Amino acid sequence: MSRFLQIHPEDNVVVCLEEIKKGESIELSDGRQIVASDDIPAGHKIAIRDISNGGNIVKYGYAIGHATEDITTGRWVHTHDIKTNLEGILDYKYTPDTDDIEKKKSQMATRKGAFKGFVRKNGKVGIRNEIWIIPTVGCVNNIATALAKEANSYIKGNIDEVVAFTHNYGCSQTGDDQEHTRTILADLINHPNAGGVLVLGLGCENSNIDVLMPYIGEYDKERVKFLVCQKSDDEMEDGLNLLKEIIEAASKDEREDADLSKLVIGLKCGGSDGFSGITANPLVGRISDRIIEYGGTSILTEVPEMFGAETILMNRCKDEKTFNDTVNMINGFKEYFTRQGEPIYENPSPGNKAGGITTLEDKSLGCTQKSGDYPVMNVMEYGDRTDVTGLNLLCAPGNDLCAATALASAGAQIVLFTTGRGTPFACPVPTMKIASNNTIASKKSNWIDYSAGQILDGRTFEELTDELFEKIVRTASGEKLKSEIAGFHDMAIWKRGVTL
Template sequence: MAKTLHIHSADNVVVCLESIVKGEVVLVEGVGEITALDKIEPGHKIAIKDINKGEDVIKYGYPIGHATEDIKAGRWVHTHNLATNLEGILDYKYSPEKADIEEKLSKMSSKRATFNGYVRKNGKVGIRNEIWIIPTVGCVNNIATKLAKIAGNYIKGSIDEVVAFTHNYGCSQTGDDQEHTRIILKDLIKHPNAGGVLVLGLGCENSNIDVLKPYLGEYDRERVRFLVCQDSEDEMEEGLVLLKELIDAASEDVRETVDACKLTIGLKCGGSDGFSGITANPLVGRISDRIIEHGGTSILTEVPEMFGAETILMNRCKDETIFNDTVSMINGFKDYFTKQGEPIYENPSPGNKQGGITTLEDKSLGCTQKSGGYPVMNVLEYGEVTDKSGLNLLCAPGNDLCAATALAASGAQIVLFTTGRGTPFACPVPTLKIASNNTLAEKKKKWIDYNAGKILNGCSFDDLTDELFVQILRVASGEKVKSEIAGFHDMAIWKRGVTL
């Protein structure tokens, strides 16, 4: 097997697939022999030609920054000699390849597949039949958790689990920050993966049940119950009565054969490494395309991890209106950073850097590959539920828990989570973990659901796309992912304002 990967013919660096020792002569396909002048770890970059100080370093066919010193061919290229090119808020021009967009639009919904899901009264489809406890405020978190634990003893029929989604918000918030909390809570209360929901309030909070109810609009009153703890003599006893009613109502639900056009997947990466952009993320991009070809929907978020690759997405927007929405999302997020007095482009984490990612451009060009190749059809505000099939962009941060929760709130029934470093977390919906490398997949078998590192062993993207697509349909039909088997469920609301 080759020791390096030359991703694009224009690249002046290659990615090391194995450890390379100083002095080792490496054969680079299409380039020739390169003598390593440093020890270089897997996932990291090695220069394949001399790069002058100030000259762009090219990876994926795009600049990922500039050399901060002269770099000889064979040198390790990383944070010690490479810096970002990004600064400030940019002006953008819509430059689409219209013929490609039209061709892709014609292929949407051209294929057919099915899965077995729960069809709700409003026509939406759940892939789980869980009972959710949604606190309106963090003050009742412990009550919610205790209720869920006890009510788990009453599970019957098709009920999967009783889950309490605790959080710290719902009070001491102002303005848009409080508004966003209410919207996310509303989204989760109405999520189709929940066969029944107990909304648990304290009573004196800003986002109390009476305030929250108008946000719900039309909802299935047989499947949503409310309890204000301050109004109850024994909230545990009353809560269990309500949960038993919800379990009784939902336990008779049965899975039905449903067209894959009803499937919405969230696209997320975390703990990325130098392999993420060449294995797991492009594989998920192909899955996004496959879902869209079957009439389904994919949602890409992590706006800060679009910076440096945003023009690729912008030029895939189906029209100028969607392009302008994308520009507003990108620049709005940059403005959010600057108003907080924070640098816009200091994104890669210590784990990212240890895994071989150097700059935000390096990270973003790998990250955005999860979006595949189909046109951008819609841009969603934080908490907005998608109503358009195809590729959607969602305004949310890169933080794993916040972004994955936002994907669930916007309608994703499942989140595909790629990772090069590994994480045990889950979100309100099944979170399918996809490893970017073989070492992680082998070491953390209780975390990882699928190994995209097989691409490094010569497996084809086509074969792995077929394999993973079938696995996703199985998960949509009830197969548990590793985090579900472990009993992990998390949610996190994006905090955007002051705390009173």
């Protein structure tokens, strides 16, 4: 196995696939010997040409920042000698490859396949048959948790589990902030992975059940029940009785053949490292392409981690309206930062940097590879539910829990989560952890579901795409992921406004 990877012929840095000590050498494809002048950790970058102060550092064929001092061949290139090129609000021009976009569109929905799912009355398909308890306000979180703990002793048939999704919101919020909370809660109440839902209110909160009803819309009265704790003499007894009714209705559900076009996958990365952009993220991009070829849907989010690579997505937009929606999403998110008095490019995180990622461009060019190669078909605001097949962009932050919850609320039945550092969390839907390297996959085998680090061992993307896609279909058909086996369930709502 090679000790380094040059991602693009025009790159002036290469990624070290293992630690290279000072004085050790690597041989490039043109026969040049590069001697390391520093100790360079695995996943980090080494200069393969002299780069003058102010000159661009090129990786993936794109500038990921500029040198803050003269960098000689063999130097370690990282946060000490590179700075982002990114600036504030930008003007963008739509320059698509129209022929390529039309060619790709003609390849969408050309494959046929099925999985075993739970077909709901509205035609949506769940990959789990869980009973969810959704609090309207954080004040009843403990009641929700207690109800879920006790109700799990009553499950039967094909019900997976009773889960309480606690959160801190639903009251003391203003304007759009409150609206977003209501939208996210309503989205989850209507999610096909829930065979039934108990909506648990307090009674005096801003987002009480009566206020929430228009957001929920039509619902199955056998499967969705409501309880206002302040109106109940014994909320535990009443809640358990309602849960027993929901369990009775959902217990009769059976898995049946469902077309893969009904599958919606969320795309997310977190705790990235220097390998994420060369193993896990491009592998997930191929999975995104594969599900689109089956007529399904993928959703890419974490907008701040598109900064620096956004033009790649913009020029893949199916038309100028979708391009303008993408521009508005990107620049709107930058304005959100500046309104709070925060720097737009305060990224990557300490863990990202330790793993070899240097600037936001470096991270974004790796991150956006999860989107694959198909056209951008739709752009969604936070809290929207998708009804457009193909690749969707979703406005949400980079924070793992907030972004993954937003993917679930947008309709994703499963989230593919790539990571180089490892994380145990899970969002409201099955969250498949895909490691960028074999070391973290082995060390945290209780967290990681699949290792894309096999690419570094010589396996091909084609082999891993087939293998991982089969695992996703098995997961959609009922196979449990590591976080599910551990009993982990998380949700987080994006807080954007004033707390009263």
